[in-house]
Amino acid sequence: MKLDKYTVGKRYGKALFELAAEAGQTEPVYEDLLQLRQIYQEIPDLGNLLSDVRLDQSAKTTLMGQLTAGFEGIVKNFLLVLQRYNRMADLPFVIDEYEKRYDQEQGMILGQVTTAVALAPEQKQRLEASVAKRLGFEKAQLTEKVDPSIVAGVIVEADNWVIDGSVANQLAKLREQLK
Incomplete structure (x- = not known):
């Protein structure tokens, strides 16, 4: 095989x-x-x-x-x-x-953050700290991706997790509820 x-x-x-x-x-x-x-x-x-x-x-x-x-x-x-x-x-x-x-041994998680506009350095640091805490790691290192189609908010992908806090996703959910 x-x-x-x-x-x-x-x-x-x-x-x-x-x-x-x-x-x-x-x-x-x-x-x-x-x-x-x-x-x-x-x-x-x-x-x-x-x-x-x-x-x-x-x-x-x-x-x-x-x-x-x-x-x-x-x-x-x-x-x-x-x-x-x-x-x-x-x-x-x-x-x-x-x-x-x-x-993982170093207590770090790698991931990607997608935003509608580029993050300021302090915003990125706060987001990395928040993601690390939420997923149980000491620190997080997120690479940035800018995608205006998400309108606003953030999408974080790390360690097989996807946290979608984008306005585009919320609008899609609202649209689905109104059907």
Whole structure:
């Protein structure tokens, strides 16, 4: 049975996080993974190339040698495991899962806030504090998205929660009640 990239990311990300936690290395591993994410963003086809079964093994070994040269210990060994199982294309999903677990360990939740107009910095800080408290985290980091179609209010998406306080949503509910 072939696993989808999200399942692979969850499994391998969880395993890597547990291994790093056991070794007391969650922070350095996270920093290395951020570097790897940057490399993958700069060379988008790298993962597919390293996972391609048609690529000659010696070419893969050369590429992997160049990629792993900047890393050591847990991250280097983990990359070699991913390469051995042709999972290098799934590395971005592994990094996402690791990051999610790392942020949870740090008491942080990541999310997105959608507003009709840009938030002032102090409004964003208050909203992040409120979201963190409501969802049981120490702190929240929200990325902003501006969407004038919501009219006013906010929509917060974080940790599989959606809090829709937009005027557009309230108007839609009112419209539904009036039918």
